Amino acid sequence: MAYETILLETRGHVGVVQLNRPKALNALNAQVIAELTEALNTYDANPQIAAVVITGSDKAFAAGADIKEMAEKDYIDASVGNFIAPWQAIARARKPVIAAVAGYALGGGCELAMMCDIILCADNAKFGQPEINLGTIPGAGGTQRLARVVGKSKAMEMVLTGRMLDAAEAERSNLVARVVPLENLVDEAVKLGQVIGDKSKPVVGMAKQAVNVAYETTLETGLQVERQLFYATFATEDRREGMAAFGEKRSPEFQDR
Numbered sequence: 001m002a003y004e005t006i007l008l009e010t011r012g013h014v015g016v017v018q019l020n021r022p023k024a025l026n027a028l029n030a031q032v033i034a035e036l037t038e039a040l041n042t043y044d045a046n047p048q049i050a051a052v053v054i055t056g057s058d059k060a061f062a063a064g065a066d067i068k069e070m071a072e073k074d075y076i077d078a079s080v081g082n083f084i085a086p087w088q089a090i091a092r093a094r095k096p097v098i099a100a101v102a103g104y105a106l107g108g109g110c111e112l113a114m115m116c117d118i119i120l121c122a123d124n125a126k127f128g129q130p131e132i133n134l135g136t137i138p139g140a141g142g143t144q145r146l147a148r149v150v151g152k153s154k155a156m157e158m159v160l161t162g163r164m165l166d167a168a169e170a171e172r173s174n175l176v177a178r179v180v181p182l183e184n185l186v187d188e189a190v191k192l193g194q195v196i197g198d199k200s201k202p203v204v205g206m207a208k209q210a211v212n213v214a215y216e217t218t219l220e221t222g223l224q225v226e227r228q229l230f231y232a233t234f235a236t237e238d239r240r241e242g243m244a245a246f247g248e249k250r251s252p253e254f255q256d257r
């Protein structure tokens with residue numbers, strides 16, 4: 001597929017997707033979502049790729065869903081057309097996805113970052129859910145994922161007022177894993193992807209699945225899923241190699257089996 005709104009690059013075993021609608025501050029229209037989904041599916045199917053980084057420009061990760069694309073829709077267009085539903089495919093990527101956020105991550109941009117597994121941000125990052133200022137509410141997880149990550153009080157404040165968090169507050173609020181200088185952002189995200197890439201791919205997949213369950217179910221069910229996935233690692237050669245290497249005081253050599 002020839003992409004028009006994203007740029008792709010492979011660095012070692014890490015796929016880097018750069019959102020590329022600079023004139024619209026990477027506003028997420030249907031084409032961006034379709035191309036991003038296609039790119040993630042392609043990376044998922046590529047055994048050479050261990051992790052994916054999604055990034056934007058220095059000014060904007062993404063300034064939200066494309067307001068101009070939404071402006072003329074009425075309720076029936078929105079609900080029957082179900083135009084946000086395709087976004088959910090991004091959260092279903094099987095390989096680890098790292099958001100490298102510089103500048104604005106607003107509305108759908110913040111929601112896209114939260115669909116990723118890890119968020120790294122630059123010191124100029126700004127996160128917000130400003131939909132309330134447009135007379136609407138977040139529609140791609142901003143009321144759900146945000147509340148689970150930063151807690152009810154801060155999520156309510158952000159969603160009801162549109163107030164933005166700077167990078168330091170985003171880190172304090174557990175929205176991001178780490179803040180890094182803008183000039184190192186993508187390199188740091190790729191490095192993180194490479195660290196993950198050195199592990200056993202099937203076991204990384206199980207670990208990702210287990211953590212994600214924590215956001216989707218009760219503690220009791222989550223603990224059961226975790227235990228089953230933990231036991232499942234014992235069916236892999238890599239688990240045997242990892243524990244043998246520990247005993248032999250050497251680095252493990254994972255075969256992704």
Ligand code: CAA
Nearest residue numbers: 023024025027063064065066067068107108130138139140
């Ligand atoms: N959709 C469409 N176009 C957008 C956009 C968006 N979300 N955000 C910015 N743009 C466009 C602007 O219209 C402008 O285009 P023109 O030059 O053609 O006028 C261009 O990007 C540059 O934007 P600004 O001139 O506004 O840049 P700025 O530096 O003055 O301000 C900003 C930056 C504060 C991010 C401002 O652009 C802004 O507030 N953007 C909208 C943010 C927003 O409300 N996002 C939520 C969208 S709704 C949503 O996401 C719903 C959901 O949950 C799925």
